[in-house]
Amino acid sequence: MMKTDRPSGSRTRQTKFARMKAIVYEKYGPPEVLQLKEVEKPVPREDEVLIKVRAASVTFGDLAAVKGKPLMVRFTLGLREPKYQIPGKDVAGEVEAIGANIKQFQPGDAVFGDLSECGWGAFAEYVSVPENAIVHKPAKISFEEAAAVPESAVVALQGLRELGHIQPGQKVLINGASGGIGTFAVQIAKSFGTHVTGVCSTRNLDLVRSIGADLVIDYTKEDFTQNGESYDLILATAGYRSLFDYRRALAPGGHYVATGGDMAQIFQPMLLGPWLSTDGRKMTNLAMKPNRNDLTFIKELIEAGKVKPVIDKCFPLSEVPDALRYYGQGRSRGKVIVTMG
Ligand SMILES: NC(=O)c1ccc[n+]([C@@H]2O[C@H](COP(=O)([O-])OP(=O)(O)OC[C@H]3O[C@@H](n4cnc5c(N)ncnc54)[C@H](OP(=O)(O)O)[C@@H]3O)[C@@H](O)[C@H]2O)c1
Numbered sequence: 001m002m003k004t005d006r007p008s009g010s011r012t013r014q015t016k017f018a019r020m021k022a023i024v025y026e027k028y029g030p031p032e033v034l035q036l037k038e039v040e041k042p043v044p045r046e047d048e049v050l051i052k053v054r055a056a057s058v059t060f061g062d063l064a065a066v067k068g069k070p071l072m073v074r075f076t077l078g079l080r081e082p083k084y085q086i087p088g089k090d091v092a093g094e095v096e097a098i099g100a101n102i103k104q105f106q107p108g109d110a111v112f113g114d115l116s117e118c119g120w121g122a123f124a125e126y127v128s129v130p131e132n133a134i135v136h137k138p139a140k141i142s143f144e145e146a147a148a149v150p151e152s153a154v155v156a157l158q159g160l161r162e163l164g165h166i167q168p169g170q171k172v173l174i175n176g177a178s179g180g181i182g183t184f185a186v187q188i189a190k191s192f193g194t195h196v197t198g199v200c201s202t203r204n205l206d207l208v209r210s211i212g213a214d215l216v217i218d219y220t221k222e223d224f225t226q227n228g229e230s231y232d233l234i235l236a237t238a239g240y241r242s243l244f245d246y247r248r249a250l251a252p253g254g255h256y257v258a259t260g261g262d263m264a265q266i267f268q269p270m271l272l273g274p275w276l277s278t279d280g281r282k283m284t285n286l287a288m289k290p291n292r293n294d295l296t297f298i299k300e301l302i303e304a305g306k307v308k309p310v311i312d313k314c315f316p317l318s319e320v321p322d323a324l325r326y327y328g329q330g331r332s333r334g335k336v337i338v339t340m341g
Pocket of ligand 1: 182
């Protein structure tokens, strides 16, 4: 039985037993556990907004939610089986109906947001969400571009600003500059008036230059931890280096922030970070929290023309398993998007 039943409360007329297409899973596993099904279309509660989904993006959170790995995700998503049966974290779409208590949105508004703290469900034709999970979409970007933003751009912003204390004039290095988070990180760091070096592989050098990096380093040809340069802030979206390497590349007083990579990249800063945070250098890692103010800040950067989402590839709703497999290879150039046709 799908967990999509919703009491009524909508200000627009709803057919109570209307159906919609959705990607559904009932047990954790590889992307093959996902199935395209017809399920009951949600009806918004009094404090909810019904969104007609136009696009969703594939995030690390979706991959973890579907696999149930790392195991710690099961503490919030269900120990034995998924609590929410329609995955999909980042959404962009149009408001179709609103509950009686909704003040900030009207039917027809274009919105986007992160649904990971309110039941997920973006891989579907419709999703009903509390209004504090969404903000108005920047008018100058498409729904596909808007769906690319919530998780990846907020990780980049929180890493650079909250933990990295980014300041104008600093030398900033982004390792993993060509991926979903990295392409936002390069642009957000530039918007703070910093000098940005992006690290990526040969095939992505032009991409990273095109989004504003002042310098690019091809990690297949040059080791940025051994070239004598040092940086005030290093953000590692694809870590894959030891903490000692990163520390060597930090200027005195510099900050290193790990946001991704393998498990070692997450646990090394947690365990060793305090011991290596000396001489004013700080070694930390980020646990991103969805934050509406941060999303609004990024929306303003997009409206000011300082940030433009980079899209690698779009998949239709029926091909969400392929989209997850593609993203899971870890070679995305920008964001992977799911479109509703
Ligand atoms: N901290 C948090 O709260 C949080 C939240 C969400 C996600 N994450 C983490 O973020 C990571 C995923 O980030 P994403 O969505 O940006 O990934 P992504 O879109 O899959 O990007 C991966 C990028 O990493 C690059 N890359 C691979 N190996 C590299 C290396 N050795 N050096 C430099 N770049 C390399 C790839 O470029 P090439 O093909 O050119 O190598 C690719 O562009 C995951 O590890 C996840 O754990 C963290």
